[in-house]
Amino acid sequence: MLSIDSITIPLADDLHVHLREGDLATQITPLVRKGGVGRVMVMPNLKVPIITSEMALAYQKTLQKIDPNVEYLMSLYLTQSLTPSELILASSKGVKNVKLYPAGVTTNSSAGVVSLHQFYPLFEVMQQENMILNVHGEVQSNYEKNICILNAEQQFLPFLSDIVKNFPRLRIVLEHITTAAAVEEILRLPKNVAATITAHHLQLCVDDWAGKNHNFCKPVAKFPADTQALKKAATSGNPQFFLGSDSAPHVRATKETSCACAGVFTAPFLLPYYAKTFDSMGKLDMLKDFSSTFGAQFYAIKQQTKMITLVRQQNIIPDEIVGIVPFQAGQDIEWQIVEG
Amino acid sequence: MLSIDSITIPLADDLHVHLREGDLATQITPLVRKGGVGRVMVMPNLKVPIITSEMALAYQKTLQKIDPNVEYLMSLYLTQSLTPSELILASSKGVKNVKLYPAGVTTNSSAGVVSLHQFYPLFEVMQQENMILNVHGEVQSNYEKNICILNAEQQFLPFLSDIVKNFPRLRIVLEHITTAAAVEEILRLPKNVAATITAHHLQLCVDDWAGKNHNFCKPVAKFPADTQALKKAATSGNPQFFLGSDSAPHVRATKETSCACAGVFTAPFLLPYYAKTFDSMGKLDMLKDFSSTFGAQFYAIKQQTKMITLVRQQNIIPDEIVGIVPFQAGQDIEWQIVEG
Numbered sequence: 001m002l003s004i005d006s007i008t009i010p011l012a013d014d015l016h017v018h019l020r021e022g023d024l025a026t027q028i029t030p031l032v033r034k035g036g037v038g039r040v041m042v043m044p045n046l047k048v049p050i051i052t053s054e055m056a057l058a059y060q061k062t063l064q065k066i067d068p069n070v071e072y073l074m075s076l077y078l079t080q081s082l083t084p085s086e087l088i089l090a091s092s093k094g095v096k097n098v099k100l101y102p103a104g105v106t107t108n109s110s111a112g113v114v115s116l117h118q119f120y121p122l123f124e125v126m127q128q129e130n131m132i133l134n135v136h137g138e139v140q141s142n143y144e145k146n147i148c149i150l151n152a153e154q155q156f157l158p159f160l161s162d163i164v165k166n167f168p169r170l171r172i173v174l175e176h177i178t179t180a181a182a183v184e185e186i187l188r189l190p191k192n193v194a195a196t197i198t199a200h201h202l203q204l205c206v207d208d209w210a211g212k213n214h215n216f217c218k219p220v221a222k223f224p225a226d227t228q229a230l231k232k233a234a235t236s237g238n239p240q241f242f243l244g245s246d247s248a249p250h251v252r253a254t255k256e257t258s259c260a261c262a263g264v265f266t267a268p269f270l271l272p273y274y275a276k277t278f279d280s281m282g283k284l285d286m287l288k289d290f291s292s293t294f295g296a297q298f299y300a301i302k303q304q305t306k307m308i309t310l311v312r313q314q315n316i317i318p319d320e321i322v323g324i325v326p327f328q329a330g331q332d333i334e335w336q337i338v339e340g
Numbered sequence: 341m342l343s344i345d346s347i348t349i350p351l352a353d354d355l356h357v358h359l360r361e362g363d364l365a366t367q368i369t370p371l372v373r374k375g376g377v378g379r380v381m382v383m384p385n386l387k388v389p390i391i392t393s394e395m396a397l398a399y400q401k402t403l404q405k406i407d408p409n410v411e412y413l414m415s416l417y418l419t420q421s422l423t424p425s426e427l428i429l430a431s432s433k434g435v436k437n438v439k440l441y442p443a444g445v446t447t448n449s450s451a452g453v454v455s456l457h458q459f460y461p462l463f464e465v466m467q468q469e470n471m472i473l474n475v476h477g478e479v480q481s482n483y484e485k486n487i488c489i490l491n492a493e494q495q496f497l498p499f500l501s502d503i504v505k506n507f508p509r510l511r512i513v514l515e516h517i518t519t520a521a522a523v524e525e526i527l528r529l530p531k532n533v534a535a536t537i538t539a540h541h542l543q544l545c546v547d548d549w550a551g552k553n554h555n556f557c558k559p560v561a562k563f564p565a566d567t568q569a570l571k572k573a574a575t576s577g578n579p580q581f582f583l584g585s586d587s588a589p590h591v592r593a594t595k596e597t598s599c600a601c602a603g604v605f606t607a608p609f610l611l612p613y614y615a616k617t618f619d620s621m622g623k624l625d626m627l628k629d630f631s632s633t634f635g636a637q638f639y640a641i642k643q644q645t646k647m648i649t650l651v652r653q654q655n656i657i658p659d660e661i662v663g664i665v666p667f668q669a670g671q672d673i674e675w676q677i678v679e680g
Contacts, residue, residue, distance in 0.1 A: 141547050141564075143545065143564035143567075143568075144564075146563055146564045146565040147564070148545055148546050148547050148563055148564055149546055149547050149550055150490070150546055150563065151563075205483065205488055206488050206489055206490055207481050207488050207489050209550070210489055210549070210556060210560055211553055211556040211599060211600035211601070211602060212598065212599050212600070213551055213553065213598065213600075214598055216550060216551040220550055223486055223488055223490065223491075224481075224483035224484075224486045224487070224488055225486040227483075228483075255598070256596055256597050256598055257596050258552065258553065258554055258595070258596055258665065259551060259552050260551035260552070260553075261551070262551060325598065
């Protein structure tokens with residue numbers, strides 16, 4: 001096993017992050033850069049979802065004002081009110097991502113979709129415009145059909161496959177995958193279909209969120225063998241797997257309660273979390289491509305040039321940051337960022 | 341489907357309940373009878389586990405003083421310090437149950453067992469003494485082997501089968517079963533092996549405890565198809581399935597926190613919870629055997645004679661009882677107990 005004590009890589013692209021709005025956005029957005037990330041793709045699930053390019057660009061401007069050191073790629077929330085002309089307009093203004101939420105599965109996603117075929121005309125436009133479809137790949141629970149949060153991702157895979165078949169040139173990102181089944185499906189699909197893997201799903205399984213709400217997110221972490229499959233995929237050097245943190249801040253009181261919000265907050269220490277996993281696999285040399293190359297390639301944007309160095313060094317995660325309990329609070333994640 | 345608006349049955353036997361100690365015991369023990377239960381088998385996992393008949397009888401006396409209207413069957417905690425002579429002594433004093441906890445899986449179970457063969461000499465004595473082995477049937481998580489809380493019960497079944505094979509006359513209760521696999525195994529095993537089914541496992545699946553700590557217990561509720569298999573077993577009229585609530589009180593602050601205690605508190609409304617499930621299956625007529633006949637038969641004790649009536653009537657569960665949030669707080673469970 002290769003042992004390395006430091007590694008210098010370009011700033012990461014985090015191709016799935018929640019930056020929220022208002023005071024919370026002001027507090028957490030500057031933490032992105034501290035986590036080693038220079039460019040993000042921002043989720044549109046605000047309290048009033050981002051459904052027009054005008055809203056997306058206004059939101060982008062707000063974020064730029066908070067921290068101009070990070071580049072913000074914007075996305076639209078796919079709803080029935082989205083039109084082909086709005087898509088074309090968005091694309092012309094550089095808003096290239098559209099987010100598909102099957103209804104009801106995650107924070108503020110009640111406006112999401114139920115059936116998918118109704119969106120095929122929009123996918124056609126997206127394919128023509130060379131846009132990117134970002135998919136929260138879970139079906140809704142249906143007890144009659146034995147569908148619950150443990151198999152909701154696997155049950156979604158045929159829907160993904162159907163989109164790919166019908167839109168063979170559409171770039172699609174299956175986000176925050178959590179299962180060996182999803183890894184296998186991505187490997188089976190062509191190179192215009194990729195998946196993001198979060199830092200926390202590389203380290204958690206179901207035991208870790210049972211009764212432990214700070215580790216509870218959607219999709220939930222699953223069996224140990226699933227976690228192992230994710231680790232293998234992330235460190236494999238296959239460009240179909242790249243970094244998307246799904247970092248999602250929820251203040252402590254909304255976690256330590258009877259019905260917790262779903263989401264894990266990883267942004268402030270993002271690259272060190274990933275470094276720890278890659279290191280544990282003896283695959284630190286594969287981190288750069290996963291964090292800083294493959295995502296940019298898939299998005300067809302330039303790799304970032306600013307370099308940072310990760311060093312093996314004690315890094316005890318604080319108990320709380322701006323009212324939020326970060327992932328692995330109180331634990332030593334063994335890696336630190338040293339600016340170049 | 342049979343619709344019945346009231347049903348009169350003998351008081352129930354709850355053959356698995358946690359009554360704790362100190363002030364908490366004083367507060368919660370009287371709630372047992374309010375839930376429609378006249379006799380309980382009391383768990384020995386106190387802070388200092390009950391490991392001798394002397395301790396068990398002292399605990400029994402304490403409970404009798406708190407509420408003399410309930411009969412308390414006592415159990416010993418199986419540890420390496422338990423001897424054949426202590427077992428024989430316990431049996432002679434009417435302490436007929438021995439509880440096996442695979443180590444580490446539930447509240448105060450760190451004194452539990454790791455390997456099982458070491459206890460086979462004790463099982464031999466228990467078989468001779470016609471005692472009952474009560475089993476928390478889960479192996480410990482082992483990520484290398486893909487064992488986690490979702491398959492820990494299924495992975496335990498071969499251990500159960502091995503005990504049954506080696507001690508064909510030993511009465512064994514596999515407690516609080518949660519999987520279709522466990523139901524099938526019980527059906528396969530002879531009649532001296534039975535299972536208890538809790539009120540909450542008849543109504544929950546994994547979605548219900550994800551981020552919702554008041555529904556979090558060990559073993560965790562699993563797939564919807566598992567819940568369905570439990571419902572079918574409980575209402576089937578097979579005497580190998582009977583009532584054991586595993587009612588476990590944890591004060592609110594130990595639930596609404598970052599690392600919650602495992603356990604669901606059902607005692608104060610126990611029979612109404614079960615009545616709701618049996619009613620939903622159109623099987624209210626099967627409740628009496630499950631709650632008040634089969635357990636007594638298996639334990640070879642007389643059925644209780646005091647009758648109570650359950651009526652279909654609004655019953656909104658309070659938000660809190662003695663500092664504990666009961667199962668389905670705030671919900672209408674649609675059935676009430678009316679004393680005969």
